[in-house]
Amino acid sequence: MMAIEKKMRKGNILKIIAFLGFILLLLFYSFFLLQSKFFLKADASESDDKVVEAPVNNEPIDAELEIDDKPIDTIEEDRSTDEKPTTIKEPTVEPTPDTKNPTIPEIDVEKEIDQEQEEPKETLAPPSRAVYLTFDDGPHKVSKDILALLDEYDAKATFFMLDNNIKNYPDAVKEMVSKGHSVGLHGVTHDKHKFYQSSKSVIGEMEQTQQTVQELTGIETDLIRTPFGSAPHMTDAYKDAVEASGYKMWDWNIDSRDWQFRDSRYVDSVIDQLNKLNRVNEPIVILLHERPETLEHLPKLLNYLKEQGYELKALESSMHPIQLF
Numbered sequence: 001m002m003a004i005e006k007k008m009r010k011g012n013i014l015k016i017i018a019f020l021g022f023i024l025l026l027l028f029y030s031f032f033l034l035q036s037k038f039f040l041k042a043d044a045s046e047s048d049d050k051v052v053e054a055p056v057n058n059e060p061i062d063a064e065l066e067i068d069d070k071p072i073d074t075i076e077e078d079r080s081t082d083e084k085p086t087t088i089k090e091p092t093v094e095p096t097p098d099t100k101n102p103t104i105p106e107i108d109v110e111k112e113i114d115q116e117q118e119e120p121k122e123t124l125a126p127p128s129r130a131v132y133l134t135f136d137d138g139p140h141k142v143s144k145d146i147l148a149l150l151d152e153y154d155a156k157a158t159f160f161m162l163d164n165n166i167k168n169y170p171d172a173v174k175e176m177v178s179k180g181h182s183v184g185l186h187g188v189t190h191d192k193h194k195f196y197q198s199s200k201s202v203i204g205e206m207e208q209t210q211q212t213v214q215e216l217t218g219i220e221t222d223l224i225r226t227p228f229g230s231a232p233h234m235t236d237a238y239k240d241a242v243e244a245s246g247y248k249m250w251d252w253n254i255d256s257r258d259w260q261f262r263d264s265r266y267v268d269s270v271i272d273q274l275n276k277l278n279r280v281n282e283p284i285v286i287l288l289h290e291r292p293e294t295l296e297h298l299p300k301l302l303n304y305l306k307e308q309g310y311e312l313k314a315l316e317s318s319m320h321p322i323q324l325f
């Protein structure tokens with residue numbers, strides 16, 4: 001009986017040992033599984049990180065910001081390693097089956113993306129440049145409305161006017177002067193055959209207009225614009241005569257063609273030319289006309305220029321004039 005009982009006990013002990021061994025095997029197996037799963041996740045987070053870094057390398061400014069940010073994040077995550085900040089080594093150093101750690105880099109990556117998207121917006125301020133609006137052929141019955149609109153936008157402009165029109169709308173000219181706009185001369189006839197006949201005719205028309213402005217406002221302006229612009233009719237001899245008489249002859253570098261379009265297309269044309277204009281050292285001078293259609297769509301142009309951060313100013317005698325040729 002005792003011998004049977006001993007055998008049975010021995011058998012139970014063997015069974016228990018075998019059971020314990022099985023449990024141990026299970027534990028090892030599960031540990032191995034968790035470990036391999038952990039490494040897979042760690043690899044995935046590293047590859048995610050590389051995907052985020054790739055577009056940053058294309059932009060040197062962002063890349064610098066990225067390098068500045070990175071060490072702070074990695075120090076917070078892993079204080080035990082002195083590895084390079086571009087690779088996250090934490091999971092390999094401490095391979096505990098903690099499922100929270102591998103998700104931390106993913107959250108930080110999202111944060112970094114947010115930072116990259118926000119920071120350039122703050123640093124990119126609109127450029128502050130001057131635009132010189134110039135209105136030809138006036139004054140006109142719409143002059144006062146143009147002046148009121150310019151006031152609304154805190155804008156100054158320059159008016160190149162014809163002698164007869166100055167006589168017809170003297171109050172408009174006075175208002176231009178009192179509001180700080182610049183007044184300029186555009187001649188008498190606006191007829192290219194008469195105006196460009198000789199250097200004498202060119203100077204004569206300008207002197208007559210100047211006298212009218214001076215009598216009306218007390219201002220002796222030296223700003224002139226010849227009819228249809230200086231090219232091709234202004235010869236070198238004419239230009240010399242203009243200079244000898246002390247006039248500053250202004251053309252433009254943006255032609256709105258408002259007289260041709262007679263609708264809002266002139267605004268689109270100006271915006272298009274403005275975006276293509278690459279002559280940084282020159283003042284931006286836009287040719288417009290005192291016309292009802294120009295006034296009608298002028299708010300659209302003024303809105304755009306203000307939104308873009310342009311300052312709308314009047315031409316001054318001290319400036320070096322823009323000329324077509």
Ligand SMILES: [Zn+2]
Binds near residue numbers: 190227
């Ligand atoms: Zn004209």
